[in-house]
Amino acid sequence: MTDFEDHILVRRALQADPESFGELCSRYYPSLVAVADSVLLDHHLAEDAAQEALAEACRQLARLKKPERFGSWVAAICRNVAKDMLRELRRQKEPIPDRPAQQCDCPDDDRKAILEQAVKQLPQPLREVIFLRFYNEMSYEQMAGVLGATEQTIDGRLRRAKKRLAVYLAGKGFRR
Amino acid sequence: MKHDKNNQWLDPLLSRLVHREPAKFDFKKWAEKHPDEARLLRDGFRDSGRNVKTTIHNVWRFIMESKVTRYSAAAVVALAITLILLSPFGTPGNGGVVLADVQQRVAEVETMVIRGQKTFTRPADGEIFEFNGMKCQFDVVKYFSKQYGHTEEGYVKGNLVYRITFNLPKRQTLIVIPPYKKYVTFTSTESVTKIMEDVLSPKGVINLLLESGYKELGRDTIDGVEVEGFEFQDANPLKKILPRAVFDIQQGKGKVWIGIKEQLPVRIEGDVVIGKSLMTVFNELNLHEVNVLDKYNVELDEALFDTKIPEGYTEFTLSNILHLIPVEVKAGLVGLGIAPAGFIVWKRRRRKRVKRASQS
Numbered sequence: 001m002t003d004f005e006d007h008i009l010v011r012r013a014l015q016a017d018p019e020s021f022g023e024l025c026s027r028y029y030p031s032l033v034a035v036a037d038s039v040l041l042d043h044h045l046a047e048d049a050a051q052e053a054l055a056e057a058c059r060q061l062a063r064l065k066k067p068e069r070f071g072s073w074v075a076a077i078c079r080n081v082a083k084d085m086l087r088e089l090r091r092q093k094e095p096i097p098d099r100p101a102q103q104c105d106c107p108d109d110d111r112k113a114i115l116e117q118a119v120k121q122l123p124q125p126l127r128e129v130i131f132l133r134f135y136n137e138m139s140y141e142q143m144a145g146v147l148g149a150t151e152q153t154i155d156g157r158l159r160r161a162k163k164r165l166a167v168y169l170a171g172k173g174f175r176r
Numbered sequence: 177m178k179h180d181k182n183n184q185w186l187d188p189l190l191s192r193l194v195h196r197e198p199a200k201f202d203f204k205k206w207a208e209k210h211p212d213e214a215r216l217l218r219d220g221f222r223d224s225g226r227n228v229k230t231t232i233h234n235v236w237r238f239i240m241e242s243k244v245t246r247y248s249a250a251a252v253v254a255l256a257i258t259l260i261l262l263s264p265f266g267t268p269g270n271g272g273v274v275l276a277d278v279q280q281r282v283a284e285v286e287t288m289v290i291r292g293q294k295t296f297t298r299p300a301d302g303e304i305f306e307f308n309g310m311k312c313q314f315d316v317v318k319y320f321s322k323q324y325g326h327t328e329e330g331y332v333k334g335n336l337v338y339r340i341t342f343n344l345p346k347r348q349t350l351i352v353i354p355p356y357k358k359y360v361t362f363t364s365t366e367s368v369t370k371i372m373e374d375v376l377s378p379k380g381v382i383n384l385l386l387e388s389g390y391k392e393l394g395r396d397t398i399d400g401v402e403v404e405g406f407e408f409q410d411a412n413p414l415k416k417i418l419p420r421a422v423f424d425i426q427q428g429k430g431k432v433w434i435g436i437k438e439q440l441p442v443r444i445e446g447d448v449v450i451g452k453s454l455m456t457v458f459n460e461l462n463l464h465e466v467n468v469l470d471k472y473n474v475e476l477d478e479a480l481f482d483t484k485i486p487e488g489y490t491e492f493t494l495s496n497i498l499h500l501i502p503v504e505v506k507a508g509l510v511g512l513g514i515a516p517a518g519f520i521v522w523k524r525r526r527r528k529r530v531k532r533a534s535q536s
Binding site for chain 1: 183186187189190191193194195196198199200201203206207209210212213214216217218219399400401473474475
């Protein structure tokens with residue numbers, strides 16, 4: 001089962017083969033959690049979002065026009081589910097103010113806080129590649145499957161993201 | 177893929193900040209939590225919004241309403257006619273696979289992972305050949321990299337039994353046999369390197385088809401993939417791989433199934449008759465091999481093709497298997513010049529001496 005390509009599994013899932021859909025879920029679940037976590041910045045909520053995204057994908061599966069792009073399609077669903085969850089959370093409660101950035105020399109916790117802040121200030125698409133790359137140590141090829149982009153695009157995004165992080169960290173007096 | 181070297185210092189920091197153990201998905205729990213979706217999966221989307229009629233209608237409407245599609249369609253038809261009439265490779269038999277194109281496509285693939293099974297049987301009774309108590313039926317994984325070389329791993333019941341690594345840049349081959357903690361290593365000559373590249377690879381199989389002639393088997397579907405089959409009977413190019421004393425391929429035939437969409441071999445089956453030779457521990461054997469394309473153009477770690485001898489392994493020598501070789505072929509060994517006569521006689525005398533000593 002694990003050897004089959006996505007489009008075969010999608011076709012089988014549409015022909016009353018739940019295991020095929022299960023295989024697709026297992027294949028993409030870690031990536032979906034990473035995508036959702038990059039939006040929500042909360043691992044448990046990210047898992048909920050990923051599961052909900054898979055349910056939505058199941059409901060919409062018959063409308064998937066390019067089964068070979070299941071990965072990027074379900075990731076887009078997950079991104080939207082996570083954004084909806086974030087909006088809902090913001091409606092329910094006041095956002096927690098960001099911790100003021102500190103000049104540091106630096107104990108580990110402070111360095112971690114600054115780094116978290118640096119990742120948080122990244123635009124969503126750049127934060128997403130950082131999460132995908134470092135969350136499960138995904139390869140460029142796997143990331144390409146999830147983001148529906150070429151490996152060159154992903155490489156470019158990753159470099160831009162790291163450049164921004166480096167500039168931000170330098171501005172906060174973060175030492176290597 | 178290259179990183180901006182200046183910011184590589186961020187990698188370990190980001191890894192520490194973001195990394196988590198891969199989240200495991202429990203399909204059973206998910207199905208319990210989403211009963212409607214689980215039912216949909218069981219029933220096969222019979223009641224979903226998409227049916228054949230609406231799909232056809234939508235496609236037709238899309239074609240008719242889109243100017244771009246209409247103009248593009250005209251251009252594509254014109255181009256297709258030109259290509260069919262002028263194709264340098266000739267037209268495919270039934271509109272599917274052109275082997276010259278497949279050869280080109282395979283040559284362009286950077287990496288491949290192939291999974292399959294190798295079964296050695298005795299020609300006399302068809303039983304699986306046993307070597308030192310181990311049935312020679314291996315689950316096989318093969319890694320091919322244009323850059324680094326080839327690695328083949330053989331497993332029995334999930335345990336690694338052998339790994340053959342051919343490192344292309346170093347021109348070095350390493351065979352390790354984990355159950356015995358033994359290894360064999362040798363430097364490959366120019367000609368062996370060429371054979372490894374041109375014969376013992378998916379590229380080689382396509383070359384074999386084109387060189388030796390083939391029979392078309394028509395279309396089929398393998399695991400949902402539309403394929404076209406070809407059969408070859410002439411294994412002459414395979415016979416060049418190794419000297420007969422080492423691996424004596426007497427006959428060979430095979431079938432190659434090529435994905436019509438992928439234009440790549442998705443399944444290769446082969447049957448080889450092997451004469452008494454070193455690689456079969458001087459037994460006549462039949463080999464049946466099935467290879468299925470698992471992945472291609474994936475990142476393969478350079479370490480997979482490492483020919484460094486693992487710690488604790490000692491060199492494999494003929495004396496390691498001498499006691500497993502049938503008596504009647506030992507003379508043949510001497511004849512082939514693989515083992516000196518004195519060595520075998522000395523071993524037998526020594527064994528007799530030990531036996532006598534233990535009896536007294």
